[in-house]
Amino acid sequence: MMMNKCDDSDDNNNYNNSSIRQSQEKLNQAAERLSSRLASIQQEKVVVIQSFPCQTNDETEAYRCKCSFQILQQQHPVNEEYRCHYAIREEQRPVIIDTFPIANRRIQTVMRQFRDDILNTSASNQDNFSFISPSLTSCTLSTSWKHDMDCILTLHYNQPIEVNEWKRQARQLCSILQLRQVNGRSKGLWVSATPSAQQHLSDDGKDPHGSYNTLRDTVYMIRIRRQSIHCNDTNEITSWEVTLNNNSNDNDANTTTNSRTSTTGTTIIPVLYEKSETAFFHPNPNAMTKALQWMLQRLQYIQQVPQQQQAPSKTMSLLELYCGCGAHTVALARTGLVQRIVAVELDVRLVQACQHNVALNGVQDIVTVLSCDAGQYSKNSGSKKQPTSDVGSSMDATSYDILLVDPPKQGLDMAVCDMALQQQEEKTLQHILYISCGHQALLRDLQRLSPQYQVVDCCQLDLFPGTYSIETLVHLQRK
Numbered sequence: 001m002m003m004n005k006c007d008d009s010d011d012n013n014n015y016n017n018s019s020i021r022q023s024q025e026k027l028n029q030a031a032e033r034l035s036s037r038l039a040s041i042q043q044e045k046v047v048v049i050q051s052f053p054c055q056t057n058d059e060t061e062a063y064r065c066k067c068s069f070q071i072l073q074q075q076h077p078v079n080e081e082y083r084c085h086y087a088i089r090e091e092q093r094p095v096i097i098d099t100f101p102i103a104n105r106r107i108q109t110v111m112r113q114f115r116d117d118i119l120n121t122s123a124s125n126q127d128n129f130s131f132i133s134p135s136l137t138s139c140t141l142s143t144s145w146k147h148d149m150d151c152i153l154t155l156h157y158n159q160p161i162e163v164n165e166w167k168r169q170a171r172q173l174c175s176i177l178q179l180r181q182v183n184g185r186s187k188g189l190w191v192s193a194t195p196s197a198q199q200h201l202s203d204d205g206k207d208p209h210g211s212y213n214t215l216r217d218t219v220y221m222i223r224i225r226r227q228s229i230h231c232n233d234t235n236e237i238t239s240w241e242v243t244l245n246n247n248s249n250d251n252d253a254n255t256t257t258n259s260r261t262s263t264t265g266t267t268i269i270p271v272l273y274e275k276s277e278t279a280f281f282h283p284n285p286n287a288m289t290k291a292l293q294w295m296l297q298r299l300q301y302i303q304q305v306p307q308q309q310q311a312p313s314k315t316m317s318l319l320e321l322y323c324g325c326g327a328h329t330v331a332l333a334r335t336g337l338v339q340r341i342v343a344v345e346l347d348v349r350l351v352q353a354c355q356h357n358v359a360l361n362g363v364q365d366i367v368t369v370l371s372c373d374a375g376q377y378s379k380n381s382g383s384k385k386q387p388t389s390d391v392g393s394s395m396d397a398t399s400y401d402i403l404l405v406d407p408p409k410q411g412l413d414m415a416v417c418d419m420a421l422q423q424q425e426e427k428t429l430q431h432i433l434y435i436s437c438g439h440q441a442l443l444r445d446l447q448r449l450s451p452q453y454q455v456v457d458c459c460q461l462d463l464f465p466g467t468y469s470i471e472t473l474v475h476l477q478r479k
């Protein structure tokens with residue numbers, strides 16, 4: 001568990017510095033362990049494991065953009081008033097918490113205001129929210145990656161909601177807490193309210209444009225080109241950075257997909273996202289943007305460095321399995337480094353979100369999103385069968401240059417590894433970019449792939465600071 005933040009500023013600084021140091025030490029130790037495991041998996045090549053350490057206090061302490069809490073009512077022992085508390089489950093039991101320091105600043109503020117100003121308020125104010133608090137059992141708070149953008153509060157009840165009154169009060173709640181939307185869920189019923197009475201939301205939370213409880217974001221990819229002179233040869237070196245901060249003075253910069261190139265040759269490419277609050281999205285924006293930056297660097301390397309069978313700047317195609325809402329898909333499609341992407345996802349809500357994000361960024365000509373199981377897709381591709389009816393425009397899996405995988409903790413389906421290994425004769429698939437949040441599964445998969453692939457680059461980042469979780473990014477290349 002994370003420690004509570006201390007209020008004294010000197011101690012606070014010490015603690016903050018030490019939390020960054022702890023994060024760095026955690027990565028150093030993980031790199032040592034992984035190095036020795038890799039050495040036993042592949043004897044041929046030694047790779048240096050880099051790390052992307054956390055650099056700011058918010059990255060180590062206040063990073064989570066999705067949190068769920070139980071809501072408990074307790075009677076005060078002295079004045080006998082009932083007070084609401086947040087609780088998290090530890091060893092099957094609810095543990096009351098006053099604060100949740102790993103939640104981002106916006107969630108921490110809304111948590112405090114909702115509990116103190118709405119749920120535990122004076123009798124007069126209680127009347128204003130009399131339909132909000134009774135039978136409330138838990139809540140979920142979600143924000144955009146850039147947490148000053150959107151925040152959605154979802155309230156779960158164990159009794160039916162009185163819909164009209166609840167909506168009226170929830171709308172007021174939206175205004176006071178500056179939320180994009182408040183949802184109420186009770187026994188299969190889903191009601192939603194937004195600050196504006198005019199904006200119609202149907203009772204299943206869908207807005208008139210069809211986007212479902214969406215949190216909006218803009219991620220900026222920065223391509224930096226510079227000349228390097230070595231032994232009278234001039235080469236152009238391209239590097240990439242990824243950030244959530246729009247440093248321009250342009251107010252429209254976070255709603256447009258237009259790229260901007262400066263006189264020095266630096267290009268800023270905005271990527272727009274709308275992520276469903278109800279389905280998976282990366283809960284740590286720092287880890288998500290760092291991983292994306294690493295992917296761009298690797299694609300740049302793949303495109304520039306001549307391979308045995310591959311000339312530089314060749315048109316590249318990419319198969320992405322476990323694509324989620326398209327967090328990587330749309331960004332990669334906008335780099336100009338890949339000309340064709342097929343993205344596969346099992347959860348239909350995420351398939352829809354990914355398709356929506358593809359359209360939002362105008363990359364429909366580059367990306368095809370498929371709704372199917374990654375293992376099944378790989379099996380069918382291996383046997384040259386197309387997996388589902390909506391794959392008309394997709395290619396056979398044997399014809400991609402790069403495979404990008406970001407599986408759940410359990411790692412790759414065996415059929416995915418088989419598909420990557422089966423391509424030995426055609427030797428088309430050259431590279432695998434593997435994003436892993438499950439360490440044991442990653443080691444198992446690297447072992448399975450080791451007869452034909454070797455690790456050429458590896459990087460680790462602190463997935464959930466204050467816990468043991470690490471994200472490992474691995475670039476495998478065909479031997």
Ligand SMILES: C[S@@+](CC[C@H](N)C(=O)[O-])C[C@H]1O[C@@H](n2cnc3c(N)ncnc32)[C@H](O)[C@@H]1O
Pocket residue numbers: 280281282321322323324325326327328344345346347350372373374375406407408409413437
């Ligand atoms: C770790 S998440 C990564 C998602 C995405 N890359 C992102 O960053 O948002 C893993 C994703 O794999 C999907 N998934 C899980 N099992 C799958 C399967 N058998 N076939 C396809 N997708 C699957 C999940 O729905 C989830 O979206």
